[in-house]
Amino acid sequence: MLEREDLFYKQKNVFDILSDEELKACEEYARGYMRYLSDARTEREAVREAVELAKSAGFTEYVFGKQYSPGDKVYYVNRKKALFLAVFGRKPLSEGVNLAAAHVDSPRLDLKQVPMHEDSEIAFFKTHYYGGVKKYQWVAIPLELHGIVVKKDGQTADITVGRQEGEPRFCITDLLPHLGAEQMKKTMSEGISGENLRIVIGSRPDASQGDDRVKLAVLKILNEKYGISEEDFLSAELMAVPAFGVDDIGFDRSLIGGYGHDDRVCAYAELKAIIDTSAPEKTAVCLLVDKEEIGSEGVSGMQSRTFDRFMDDICRTGGADLYECYSKSFCLSADVCNAFDPTYPEVSDKRSNSKLNYGVGIMKFTGRGGKSGSSDASAEVVGRVRRMFSDNGVVWQLGELGKVDQGGGGTVAAYTANRDIDTIDAGVPVLSMHAPYEIVSKADCYMTYKAMLALYKEN
Ligand code: MN
Ligand code: MN
Numbered sequence: 001m002l003e004r005e006d007l008f009y010k011q012k013n014v015f016d017i018l019s020d021e022e023l024k025a026c027e028e029y030a031r032g033y034m035r036y037l038s039d040a041r042t043e044r045e046a047v048r049e050a051v052e053l054a055k056s057a058g059f060t061e062y063v064f065g066k067q068y069s070p071g072d073k074v075y076y077v078n079r080k081k082a083l084f085l086a087v088f089g090r091k092p093l094s095e096g097v098n099l100a101a102a103h104v105d106s107p108r109l110d111l112k113q114v115p116m117h118e119d120s121e122i123a124f125f126k127t128h129y130y131g132g133v134k135k136y137q138w139v140a141i142p143l144e145l146h147g148i149v150v151k152k153d154g155q156t157a158d159i160t161v162g163r164q165e166g167e168p169r170f171c172i173t174d175l176l177p178h179l180g181a182e183q184m185k186k187t188m189s190e191g192i193s194g195e196n197l198r199i200v201i202g203s204r205p206d207a208s209q210g211d212d213r214v215k216l217a218v219l220k221i222l223n224e225k226y227g228i229s230e231e232d233f234l235s236a237e238l239m240a241v242p243a244f245g246v247d248d249i250g251f252d253r254s255l256i257g258g259y260g261h262d263d264r265v266c267a268y269a270e271l272k273a274i275i276d277t278s279a280p281e282k283t284a285v286c287l288l289v290d291k292e293e294i295g296s297e298g299v300s301g302m303q304s305r306t307f308d309r310f311m312d313d314i315c316r317t318g319g320a321d322l323y324e325c326y327s328k329s330f331c332l333s334a335d336v337c338n339a340f341d342p343t344y345p346e347v348s349d350k351r352s353n354s355k356l357n358y359g360v361g362i363m364k365f366t367g368r369g370g371k372s373g374s375s376d377a378s379a380e381v382v383g384r385v386r387r388m389f390s391d392n393g394v395v396w397q398l399g400e401l402g403k404v405d406q407g408g409g410g411t412v413a414a415y416t417a418n419r420d421i422d423t424i425d426a427g428v429p430v431l432s433m434h435a436p437y438e439i440v441s442k443a444d445c446y447m448t449y450k451a452m453l454a455l456y457k458e459n
Contacts, residue, residue, distance in 0.1 A: 014395045014443035026446040033268045034246045042146045043290045046104035047083045057275040067317045071279040081290040081300040089283040093320035096328030097283040100270035103292030106260040107131030107434050111238040118215040123202040131293030135192040139174040147238035157226040169243045170199045242436035261438040266334035266427045273452030281459035302412035331423040333413035337361040337399045339429035347402045354399030354429040359447040361399040363425035368408025375417035377424040392454035395447045
């Protein structure tokens with residue numbers, strides 16, 4: 001008969017378990033992640049930085065049709081916005097692969113295609129928000145601008161302004177409280193409208209005569225610096241993101257504050273894990289995909305056939321059938337979950353919500369209402385994860401996104417599961433998810449990395 005201690009389900013705080021040596025490894029891991037997050041402000045930059053890290057670890061660009069051997073490390077970039085990495089295993093591909101899938105796009109403010117205008121001698125960029133944002137959080141904070149402009153002649157101008165110290169930044173205004181009485185009566189979703197999310201980009205008029213002299217002066221600066229005119233914005237992809245650093249949070253430095261933890265925190269975990277994996281039993285595959293925040297649609301999202309093309313080529317050159325490989329594969333959909341927030345306890349069922357510092361958060365299902373839109377992993381899959389994590393010293397917890405009928409969300413899990421791949425969500429719990437400045441725990445980041453390492457070791 002089991003004793004009381006073993007009869008109850010008890011969770012453990014990672015800090016009560018980690019040895020001094022592991023605490024050091026945890027801090028070192030966090031430093032590496034913080035550097036990555038600081039450099040990866042957009043999906044393009046997240047892919048670019050990941051490729052740099054992979055190349056310096058010996059990964060080479062995948063060549064379609066080429067036959068690879070166990071231990072070979074390859075990467076494939078899809079349209080500069082998504083990245084697939086693989087380390088070939090000893091077992092044939094007909095036995096499946098171990099797959100981790102994270103996304104590298106984050107909520108932000110995209111510029112409209114005709115973004116520039118002048119109003120009352122102030123020049124603005126108008127925006128169209130991307131992903132689930134609470135609009136009131138994006139006013140009166142410093143913003144930086146990232147992206148590309150494709151000119152008529154096909155040349156591309158890269159634009160990054162505000163990331164480096166000393167560069168100008170941008171800002172959306174908010175109403176002063178003295179005159180905000182009417183605004184404050186509105187609901188939080190109506191208080192700041194989407195059309196009012198316009199960014200201040202200049203105020204000094206050009207010395208010439210005529211209309212829109214401030215806008216003209218800004219256009220002259222842009223033309224001089226990047227060789228572009230207003231029409232070039234039609235074929236531009238520019239986005240404003242928070243101009244915040246990536247910081248230790250708390251006197252004890254146990255947490256990390258920064259923009260874009262969702263989902264670059266899991267992207268980095270699987271990237272670092274596949275870099276640290278050599279000669280696995282089964283082929284290890286790491287996916288960093290785009291467009292999750294708007295439904296995983298499109299050519300760079302998880303629903304894109306680009307993934308199937310890559311996997312099919314790997315399988316064919318390895319003498320395996322793609323569908324057989326899929327059916328024997330296993331996937332951790334590496335995406336963040338919500339951490340229990342004691343300031344807002346009413347939205348969570350405390351017993352089944354992920355908590356800070358309790359390790360990587362597993363979500364058997366996501367979705368909303370009656371689990372609608374979720375792939376809902378089987379008990380067998382959860383059982384497999386329990387065993388895999390306990391065999392490898394991974395501290396983990398099972399979470400649910402808030403109370404029943406409180407709200408909901410989704411991940412890429414459904415899109416790998418739809419392909420006949422057993423899939424379950426596993427990721428870092430986040431406080432203030434989708435805010436311009438999100439918080440995660442270093443201990444949970446480290447455990448998510450260990451979870452990905454364990455996945456790639458599976459045979
Ligand atoms: Mn996410
Ligand atoms: Mn998200």
